[in-house]
Amino acid sequence: DVKVTQSSRYLVKRTGEKVFLECVQDMDHENMFWYRQDPGLGLRLIYFSYDVKMKEKGDIPEGYSVSREKKERFSLILESASTNQTSMYLCALLPRVGANYGYTFGSGTRLTVV
Amino acid sequence: SQELEQSPQSLIVQEGKNLTINCTSSKTLYGLYWYKQKYGEGLIFLMMLQKGGEEKSHEKITAKLDEKKQQSSLHITASQPSHAGIYLCGADSVSYSGAGSYQLTFGKGTKLSVIP
Numbered sequence: 473d474v475k476v477t478q479s480s481r482y483l484v485k486r487t488g489e490k491v492f493l494e495c496v497q498d499m500d501h502e503n504m505f506w507y508r509q510d511p512g513l514g515l516r517l518i519y520f521s522y523d524v525k526m527k528e529k530g531d532i533p534e535g536y537s538v539s540r541e542k543k544e545r546f547s548l549i550l551e552s553a554s555t556n557q558t559s560m561y562l563c564a565l566l567p568r569v570g571a572n573y574g575y576t577f578g579s580g581t582r583l584t585v586v
Numbered sequence: 587s588q589e590l591e592q593s594p595q596s597l598i599v600q601e602g603k604n605l606t607i608n609c610t611s612s613k614t615l616y617g618l619y620w621y622k623q624k625y626g627e628g629l630i631f632l633m634m635l636q637k638g639g640e641e642k643s644h645e646k647i648t649a650k651l652d653e654k655k656q657q658s659s660l661h662i663t664a665s666q667p668s669h670a671g672i673y674l675c676g677a678d679s680v681s682y683s684g685a686g687s688y689q690l691t692f693g694k695g696t697k698l699s700v701i702p
Contacts, residue, residue: 476628478628505689505690507692512694513694514674514692514693514694514695515674515676515690515692517689517690517691520689530689560626562628562629564629564690574619574621574631574632574633574634575619575629575631575676575690576631577621577628577629577630577631578628579627579628580626580627580628582626
């Protein structure tokens, strides 16, 4: 089974800091996604990527950017962290398109911006 | 964009009782996923449904997709404390027959508590 690893489970950053959230897969799949999860709002898609150096905006890209220099790593960047970016961030991967293949999620990074 | 409504928002059941969680879409569902999340953790894939009328089971959890492909239900039989968590439904924004983004839109989740 494919494994998706998010480097930090908990992170505390100051307002204005540049923050990097890392997501690494242990195989060679193309489709990777970044979501944030907030109470009452559910999961919302920030950015996704189909391949190296390819990225697409999701529903809420403002204040974020991404980097995919190698296929196995998809990074989410908060250019200047703000308190409204305090959230649970989830990285996901689509191993294969088609029936019975679910998206695989990382264990999440709970980010607090103070 | 596709919207998914889950009901109920939260559920408290006695151990051993059956329960059902519903997921309703504003549009035809091309692929419907069910996930479980324990507090503070990532999402665990449970099942995926694609065809109208399809039904799948895993242990004591059964998921169904209606014929019109706009509603899915998740049924747990004889609930146990290990079933506690947040259940989320997710749907693809495009069909698998064509190229697309394969982005998942999620419902807001149903929080399930099981009392021993």
